[in-house]
Amino acid sequence: MIAHADTIPKQRHPLIAFILRWLLTTNHKEIGTLYLCLAFLLFFIGGAMAMVVRLELFQPGLQFTQPDFYNQMVTLHGLIMVFGAVMPAFVGLANWLVPLMIGAPDMALPRLNNFSFWILPFAFILLLSSLFMEGGAPNFGWTFYAPLSTTYGPPSTDYFILGVHLMGVSSVLGAINVMVTILNMRAPGMTLFRMPLFVWTWLITAFLLIMAMPVLAGAVTMMLTDRHFGTSFFEASGGGDPVLFQHVFWFFGHPEVYIMILPGFGIASQIIPTFARKKLFGYHSMVIATIAIALLSFIVWGHHMFAAGMPLAAELFFMYATMLIAVPTGVKVFNWVATMWRGSITFETPMLFAIGFVIMFTIGGFSGLMLALVPADFQYHDTFFVVAHFHYVLYPGAIFGTMAAVYYWLPKWSGRMYDERLGKIHFWTATFAVNLTFFPMHFSGLAGMPRRIVDYSIAFADFNMLSSIGAGLLGLTQILFLYIVVKALTSGEKVTDAQVWEGAEGLEWTLPSPAPLHSFETPPVIEPDDAHAAADKA
């Protein structure tokens, strides 16, 4: 990434020129980098909050925090990881990769792209500033159930509402941009069914974002009017219904879960074929399975609310619909295994993270299936079993997915190679730490430990101590990752070959390394290969 000298007047002070360049950039690669840097910064902030939580839970009793501050940490950890780390990281990857993969010169709406990024720092300043306000930060969990968040919320809740609105605007604008780019900017010959899986998963994610985020905006707007303008959407004493909030929230919340995993599916579907040196098995069924998961995600929200008081018929419907998601998800896992089957596999760091993704995500999928069974859910619900479940889905899914992507495409982005030995150490310590942190949570949950509690019965002490030790180690692995990336960027071995990985396929590998700031100014022409031609005919 070289500064574009001719766009910036020469007489400016270099620092001002630097700031203006990044503030005003409309280049998809630079905006992608901004997104990834912001996501990584917020990942550290959200992670530090998780460290506070695990430190407090290291032993029963109150050690380091007071209950109200603990609740603030739990709340902000969730909000920042979901809206600040995972989602911007995926948007950053989309910015970098979608134009390269479809042979487009840039995103379709470059100024909008700049705008949707620069909303985010302000959104998170608003959210994080609440920590320093009288009454403290939001303390009602990232799910902000009414009336705890409306009638009983701290004054800073209004900053939270505004922050969520801004994040939503950013996400919707980003999603529109991705969608328009994919649908209109493909190079000649790049038919929909020749697009790489990562592009497909992001196209579907963009639809989910546009469907789901306005619903979240509706939820926080109703909160705002309940708090200040005398409405009673969620206030029973005024004729409203607190459970309505949960319906609205989870109608957003469940698609949101897939927003945070589908691009990860796409990443695994790019990386596994490369290092298995074999085409992705079942390309079409992968696309169809992703669409099926996305559609099903809109009719399963009730499974978050089985204990909220739901009629039998609704419980049965949501149970069956939820179980059904296991089918397309299973198809994806089977396809990845079949891709590796009788390949010629090597285990570079991106491949290790992709395999770790598949295995541990599947474990999270298993516990998700168990949670779908309503009678058993009455025992699992709101316990650490659920915490174990969604961290198994999100950490190996979203975080391992993003890290696999960074290792895989960093040489293309920067023209420099990461340290393979350190990458492998990172993978193995992270995998060990993830399992040490989150696996014992299954057992503390089954033994009866509710989630979001600052203090617990001594019966759960051993499992919590293990989780806390694992969490500390997991925190350290992030510093190792930062070191590996910085080392690669500053002193990594130079990559000169366009084809960084011998088995990699796709347009991005036809560009020189590092990819020039402006690429595909003349669109490439995609020659249908035999396989796709055959598939097109079929």
Next chain:
Amino acid sequence: MTPKGRRVIATLGQLCSIVLVIFGFSHAALAQVFDMREGVTETSQRVQNLHHISLGVCVVVGIVVFGAMFYTMYAHRRSKHPVPAKFHESTPVEIIWTIIPTLILIGMAVPATTVLIEIEDNSDPDLTVLVTASQWKWHYQYVEPDIGFFSNLATSQDAINNLIEKDETYILDVDNPLVIPTNQKVRFLMTSGDVIHSWWVPDFAVKQDAVPGFINEAWTRVDVPGVYRGQCTELCGMNHAYMPVVVEVLPEEEFDAWIEDQRVAAALAGEQAVADRSRTWTMDELMPIGEEVYISQCATCHLPDGAGQGIRYPALAGSEIANGPVEGHIDRVMNGVADTEMQAWAPQLSDRDIAAVITYERNSFGNAMGDIVQPLTVFEAR
């Protein structure tokens, strides 16, 4: 899978069990640590059974899928398998691995549906208890006979602050447990006075949210007498962790005796209240009672030294209300502040306790009003 692969897995399984036995774990001990609780009701046992079925299915599927993955990682790595195969599509295979999981899921849905239909049958209860949650306590009201009481955390602040040893029932102990009889279908009607809470007893497999303005139903039938403990499971504010559920299950005849005791106790409390308000109390009498009430009811928010915690839990030391007209102080304690954690204490505490705690607050933490609130004053303010 090849015979060799099977041998490897069998050996691994044996190794695992040998290691566990060496470390002195019996099957029962392992189940206690790693399994869902069996509980003491037919429902809880059927739920545990369902857990075993779904876990078993997941383990078997996991062994097959992960086994295939590890096998291919081993057998098809480049050093052993330098030339990759070319295949990348097979419609029959895709159909097979769509249909087989669907059949497995149907197999799991059948028992889940059966158990669920049973759980949702709230009809024909022998006894009904109205459970009302509030921050951070439960109130139990028996519909017939007319008995009701609050159930507060009984664990001391010293144990929470690590000043004394924690016991087995740490933060799972209450002053007044819910008491129900064995072998009767007990129906719970759940609601809440403020935010959403959730009433959970793992040994009954009953978990139901208490939602303000709405009534949810659940039921249980316990065969084994004993004391069963659970917690609030829906984040309900600052002291969510300190809101235990304790249920004491008594044999039917003992339960009847307990009901009788409650009736007698209620009558005695009435007489005591009359006696309390018919005499004048001294500061020395009220202060120790007030301190006791303050520590058990008020100190979690306002802190033992009255310093408070920011604007949401204001300081009592030097506060306008504790140092202002006594009528305002009585009104604040008895009626609370709507839509905040400050509850109305009039229904929860006796005249004597309210009088004592107000007297204590006006004459502690550096407040020195010197006035005494009499139980009669509180009675008249009701």
